[in-house]
Amino acid sequence: MTAPRRKVALVGAGGRMGQKIAELLQADPVLSLGAAVESEESPVIGLPVPSSPEVVYEADLARGMATCDVGIDFSSPETLRRSVEAFAAAGKPLVIGTTGLTLSDRDFVREMGAHIPILWSPNMSLGVNLLAILAGQAARALEEFDAEILEIHHRHKKDAPSGTALFLGEAVASARNGALSQSGVFVRHGLTGEREPGSIGVMALRGGDVPGDHTVFFLGSGERLELTHRAESREIFARGAIRAAAFLLDRPTGFYTMADVLMSGEPENR
Numbered sequence: 001m002t003a004p005r006r007k008v009a010l011v012g013a014g015g016r017m018g019q020k021i022a023e024l025l026q027a028d029p030v031l032s033l034g035a036a037v038e039s040e041e042s043p044v045i046g047l048p049v050p051s052s053p054e055v056v057y058e059a060d061l062a063r064g065m066a067t068c069d070v071g072i073d074f075s076s077p078e079t080l081r082r083s084v085e086a087f088a089a090a091g092k093p094l095v096i097g098t099t100g101l102t103l104s105d106r107d108f109v110r111e112m113g114a115h116i117p118i119l120w121s122p123n124m125s126l127g128v129n130l131l132a133i134l135a136g137q138a139a140r141a142l143e144e145f146d147a148e149i150l151e152i153h154h155r156h157k158k159d160a161p162s163g164t165a166l167f168l169g170e171a172v173a174s175a176r177n178g179a180l181s182q183s184g185v186f187v188r189h190g191l192t193g194e195r196e197p198g199s200i201g202v203m204a205l206r207g208g209d210v211p212g213d214h215t216v217f218f219l220g221s222g223e224r225l226e227l228t229h230r231a232e233s234r235e236i237f238a239r240g241a242i243r244a245a246a247f248l249l250d251r252p253t254g255f256y257t258m259a260d261v262l263m264s265g266e267p268e269n270r
């Protein structure tokens with residue numbers, strides 16, 4: 001007999017990522033949609049979720065999650081703390097894909113690992129997490145090369161630079177024994193002067209429906225290395241988030257990353 005599927009409380013369920021995750025949960029062998037939580041002002045409150053009509057969009061997170069085993073949050077940085085506190089109070093694991101978090105938000109999320117299993121990743125794709133490892137290796141091997149990061153996203157994206165670009169910048173900075181908060185350059189305009197040695201430029205382009213391109217450049221004298229990841233669709237992030245949620249079920253409390261999920265060796269198609 002197959003075990004019943006465990007239920008997911010999806011926060012930001014009406015958004016672009018939320019809808020894709022709800023769609024994929026329909027066919028997932030381990031997890032199913034248990035609650036679809038949206039903001040109070042959202043016009044979808046009270047309506048059925050198109051891919052799972054048995055679930056209705058609701059605004060009450062505490063009530064929605066009561067019957068669920070794990071949460072997935074792809075909402076907004078403004079509402080994230082409330083969402084994390086609610087999952088911590090209920091003692092339920094939580095996967096967070098929301099980006100645009102401040103450093104203090106990120107510390108807060110990490111600290112909540114003392115209470116529940118919690119995972120935050122600005123990019124849930126396999127390829128980007130490998131790119132961060134490779135960028136760190138290149139940063140060490142090509143110490144004298146200038147490192148710059150460029151990202152491109154769709155016209156609707158609300159934060160810049162992307163959480164993924166910052167994540168890659170941090171991988172490069174820490175490989176060079178620094179911190180992006182010290183070496184990051186996020187705007188160049190006007191008479192900027194020469195490039196500051198050791199700085200890491202992180203720049204953003206916006207337009208169209210691009211799900212997310214990231215390139216880490218290592219610019220040397222007479223040569224350059226470009227490491228690029230292109231997301232072809234949002235499905236890769238949604239798949240990663242569902243895989244992360246299945247990974248967190250029944251784990252001990254702690255702060256986890258996608259690297260933990262990838263290293264666990266648990267197959268993608270469980």
Ligand SMILES: NC(=O)c1ccc[n+]([C@@H]2O[C@H](COP(=O)([O-])OP(=O)(O)OC[C@H]3O[C@@H](n4cnc5c(N)ncnc54)[C@H](OP(=O)(O)O)[C@@H]3O)[C@@H](O)[C@H]2O)c1
Nearest residue numbers: 012014015016017038039075079097098099122123124237
């Ligand atoms: N980690 C990753 O791999 C990854 C990949 C893609 C995107 N992201 C990030 O995920 C987040 C969502 O992206 P998206 O493209 O899906 O954005 P989106 O389409 O704007 O979706 C966000 C949804 O969250 C809802 N929301 C806002 N406040 C809420 C609350 N208090 N409770 C419940 N729901 C609430 C929004 O509703 P309203 O419209 O009514 O405010 C909206 O429907 C962004 O931060 C994005 O950068 C991460």
